[in-house]
Amino acid sequence: MTSTGSLSAAASDDLQPQAPYAQPQGAYDEAFDFARAVRPHWQLVMDNIARLGDDAMQDRYRRAQRILRDDGATYNLNNDPLSPTVWSLDIVPNVIEQAEWQIVERGLAQRATLFDLIYQDLYGEQRLLKEGIIPSEIIFSHPGFLRQCHGLKLPGTHQLIFHAVDMVRGQDGHFIAIGDRTQAPSGTGYALENRTVVSRVVPGMFRNANVLRLSSFFHTVRQTLANLVAHKTDSPRIVVLTPGAYSSTYFEHAYLANYLGFPLVQGGDLTVRNGKVWMKSLNGLTQVDVILRRMDDSYCDQSELRADSRLGVPGLLEVARNGNVVLANPLGSGVLEAPALLAFLPQISQFLLNEPLMLPSVRTWWCGNPDEKNYVLANLEQLIIKPAYRSYNSRSVYGHSLDEQTRREIIEQIEQNPHSYVAQSYIPGAIAPIWNAHNIEPRPSIFRGFTVADKEGYCVMPGGLTRVAESTAEAIVTSLSGAMSKDTWVVSDQPDNSSLPVLDAQPRDRAEASNLPSRVIENLFWFGRYAERAELSLRLMRTIFKQLNGIEPFPPESRDVLLSAMSQLTGCLPGFTEDPELLENPNDELAALVIDGERVGSIKYNLQSMLACGEQVKEMLSADTRIILNELRDHILAVDEAYRDGLPAVPEESLDSLVTSLLALSGLTHESMLRGMDWMFQEIGRRTERALQTATLLKATLTSHLPSLQQQQILESVLLSVEALISFRRRYRTRARIAYGLDLLMIDASNPRSLIYQIDQLRKYLNELPRSYTQSSGLNAENRLIIKSLNDIQLADLEALALIDEDTETRVNLEQLMTQISDQLDQFTSLLSDKYFDHTAGPQQLIKAQWKADI
Incomplete structure (x- = not known):
């Protein structure tokens, strides 16, 4: 493998670096033509790599990995939580020229329109089935065809809001679609993160390449989601529904929620009441208008879909049917992901659009057709065998890699259940250059393009997510987890000045951040508590x-x-x-x-x-x-x-x-950190835990009667563990009496680690928390507990606490007081949880009402 050292030498002569790897066999090369010269639209990238040289490129690679890790860009958190899988990114972008992209763009927009019409037909008139365009068994035996969604209709022209297409280049360089994603297409957030990182580590290259920006696409996403309920409200509540932190793509969910300005919620944050969906938040229940879902259909509703799901919202489908909430994409769209549909897509396009497909699909044979099944069995070595219905654990079988026994088993499975299998032509992924260990190396690639509905049709992201195999042993990229990603640059002759700030449309008079899901507040509360416990x-x-x-x-x-x-x-x-x-x-x-x-x-x-x-x-x-x-x-x-x-x-x-x-x-x-409710509850968690830990420490160390030397050692050890020993010695010199220690550790309000300091801070924070509409003007239960604890400490006689009981040989008064304080703090946390996290006490208002005479 030739390193970039030879590229650099060539660049110094005529700036025409030659390909550092051999011509790929049977596959298109993204960066180099058949003469192994750099393609014109790749020239700037290759020139920059040559100028930078090995060391500078390697330094930029390390910076990119550091940025990704600092951003928390992960994929698949189901492994060691201390070593999460950081999103893999190559710093060499994939470059597509704008003239070629415009052709792809039209094909993607047409394909999204077509799949939108297929969805409307399957859950409406079903003409495609009645006319025999699609065999009925493909649809009716598909687990993703949800009969409960028949007649479900979103407001507006389009039902399919988001659509993604996986594509590879054929040997002639033309893009071919190999699969569609219509439930909750992933990758837009990762594409945005890739762009952010690459533009930071190679800013000069990015700036000079005239790359089309991505922000206009996300601006359209936000506008489209808002327009879905424009007939009902000018300020819709839009949330991003995630399966949770242990979803493999959770980073993307959080990243998109932040970028778009929407709350990120889990199923437990939402509830169905009175025929509507509500978000459980600090100010009680807030109605949700639009849900951008990031989970598959079947997990979204335990009532009508999967009863064993813990991720969804019971009753969600019924609310969607009644038009009281809009889901993007709509439930039931999983049936559109079936690989079997690709076998009939040309006919479907002619039937619904009366035009051929601009973006061709990979040649597909459905084994439910006897003639096509016979063809598949006779040509197994040249084909890829797939389940007719895509699922999470479905796997493709490459015919050329089968041994004799496995080949017989596959044939038997197809013969027994032919309608459950399809076969597709084997198209090796186009070769793209990557940076790997001081070298440019070739890797097969796959590209995912994204579309979102808008008022005029479908808007296509100018770029997308390119993935490349981790090793040269693979000829096709099969999954996110086993692949490296690339930023995809659509380059133009002119700078792109069309970018729009993604948050322009957000009303300025709304404070979205103040209305946080209760789950977020609870996790911040426990984040503070665990931090204090550990410290x-x-x-x-x-x-x-x-x-x-x-x-x-x-x-x-x-x-x-x-x-x-x-x-x-x-x-x-x-x-x-x-x-x-x-x-x-x-x-x-x-x-x-x-x-x-x-x-x-x-x-x-x-x-x-x-x-x-x-x-x-x-x-x-x-x-x-x-x-x-x-x-x-x-x-x-x-x-x-x-x-x-x-x-x-x-x-x-x-x-x-x-x-x-x-x-x-x-x-x-x-x-x-801004002094909002998120900071407030994290602080309450910290102060509560520090108070509990301090009370436990005093009870465990200072209640036993010890000889003078040992007692002094224990007292000084306690003071040392809470960073108060030096202050104690300055104040009391060598007089290491228990009462003096309790003075500093219990009732000294100037000591930020004293018991009274924690309780007093809790008292202040409680006065800032939301109060119930129905609450009387008197003190609530949690306030009473904190004030009682504060009084117990303030009224304590330190000398009496330090006295040894003759019968038990312990400081009984101190032990009883610390036990009492701990019990009251435990009750306090239970009340806090019931009221603000579990909502057992009813809704609260976030802003304390200041009633005026003229209201």
Whole structure:
């Protein structure tokens, strides 16, 4: 394989670099012609690569991967949550000249129009079936044909709002359609992310190439969705419905929701009441007008479709039938994805449009036709066998790769159930150049184009999503997960000045961000709680390591108290609280409390839970927050490696980076996040958890009666773990009395880690939260609990709390007070959850009513 070094040498002579790889056999080459010269529209890209050279290109490749990771651009989160699969992007774009693109564009628009008419016919008059254009068994045996959708009609001319087409180039360079996506076509968000990243890492190349912009397409998306209910409202509520954070394309859902300015919701965020769809939010229930769905048909409604689905909204289809909500794309569109339809598409086009297909489909044979079945069986080695009905787990079989036994099995399956199979011609993907390990290398490619309905017909994205195989061993690209993506440039002779800001049409008098789904608020609340749990556990763990490994002797009595406190603080019980052997040999248990992610309450478990909450609300997180979370993932993996064989020699040092990342996260929240309800609930989570953890720590460490030296060691350890030891020594010199420690840790309002500080902050935040319309003017239950806790702390007699009970040899008053505070905080979180997350207390208004005399 020739590296770009030879390209650079050639460029210095005549700027006519030759192909760095051989002529592909039986496939079109995107960048180089048959003479191996650069195609004219690729010249600028190849010249820039030659000028940059190997090192600069490799540096840009690394920058692109870093940007993707920082953006949270992932695909398939079902693997290790600490190492999610980052979206794979090649920095060499795929280039299409505008004159050729205009032909493709017309073909895509015609194809979208045709599939829109097919949908309307199948769920309407069914002329295609009555006239025998489409065999009835293809439709009626298709699991995606939803009889419940018969007669379903969206407002306006078009029923199919979005359409995507997978295409490959034939050997002559012409595009051929090999599949259609009509349920929830994925890829537009990834195409936009690809454009964003590539334009950042090679800005000069992008700027000089006169690339057609993508923003006008997304402007049309927003306008089209709004126009669907323009006859009802001028300010529609549009939401993006996602299966959730563990969907393989969740990044795209969040990215699109942010870019378009729509709330991102899951099935549990929506409910059907009184024949309408409502979003459960902080200000109660808000009616939803349009749903941009990102999940397949069958999962959308448990009542009428899949009863085992946990992703949809029960009753959604009935509301759509009644016209009280619009789904884009409409339910039932999955039947249009059937590969069997391609066998009849030329006839369908003539029947519905009275014109031939501008964008031809791959030659397809349906085995339900006896003659075509016989042809398929006789020519199996040259064909690709596919199920007639596309599903999530459907797989294609390449006839040329079959051994004799597998070939017999396929033939038997086709003979037994012929109408369930189709065969298609084998078309190797066009070869596109990629940047790989300091070289330009060839890879087979596939292209996905996108269309969206508009007032005049269909608008086509000027570009799309190009995917290339990860290795040269594959001749065709089969899936997103096993492929690398490319930015697709449609290049013009003139700069593109037609871009429109995507949010121009958004009404300026609406505050969309204030009306957040309850699920988002709940995840931010728990994000704050898990962060605090992890931080205090880490701080106490570092203190234990320092004391056990310190220069000064650490008596067994002191050791036992701290180790027992560690078990109580993490909730990993019984742990050190009941096992004397563990106290004598604590290393394995301490290591497990750090790195055992399966153990509820461990440091790693809390960090993973925090990251999981972050994934659920990634659309709410800033770019800097995502960077810190990625660094945190790296630090967790580093700690895993350090603790792989048990405790390392200096175990506390490996934990420092985790604490630093958590502090950076907290600082970013305080200094950069707008003081909206999202910030408010994250803060409430943090303050509640810090108060609970502080009360647990004081109860676990300071209630036992110890000799003077050991008592001082424990008090100083507690102060060290909450970053208050230096302040304590400055204030009280060497007088290490328990009452003095409680003064700083409990009732000092100037200490941001004291118990009273947390409770007082909660009191302030509660006054800013939404209140129920029906609530009386008195204090509500959660306010009463917080004020009672505040009074309990303020009225506490520190000297009495520090007294040792002669019967129990413990500080009973302190233990009772901390238990009482913890119980009240637990009740407080339950009330908060019922009221704002689960809505068991009825709707709330977001803005406190300021009634005036003239209203």
